Amino acid sequence: MHLPGLALTGGLGDLPWRATRFTGVSWLDLVPGAAGPARTVLIRMDPGCGYPLHRHLGPEDVLVLAGG
Numbered sequence: 001m002h003l004p005g006l007a008l009t010g011g012l013g014d015l016p017w018r019a020t021r022f023t024g025v026s027w028l029d030l031v032p033g034a035a036g037p038a039r040t041v042l043i044r045m046d047p048g049c050g051y052p053l054h055r056h057l058g059p060e061d062v063l064v065l066a067g068g
Contacts, residue, residue: 015028022049022051024045025046025049025051028044038058047067
């Protein structure tokens with residue numbers, strides 16, 4: 001599968017992560033320019049960081065690759 005936003009030629013740190021308003025939390029759009037409200041993104045959190053309580057208009061799928 002080819003994901004346009006994930007052109008991995010180096011390490012994960014070389015990807016164009018976007019900062020959020022929350023310290024230690026950044027994200028990467030895997031399908032830039034996709035139409036509609038649904039997004040496919042990676043979210044990276046530094047150790048000890050989390051995301052505050054929030055709501056979604058639809059489902060959210062989460063896969064933790066490392067940490068807990």
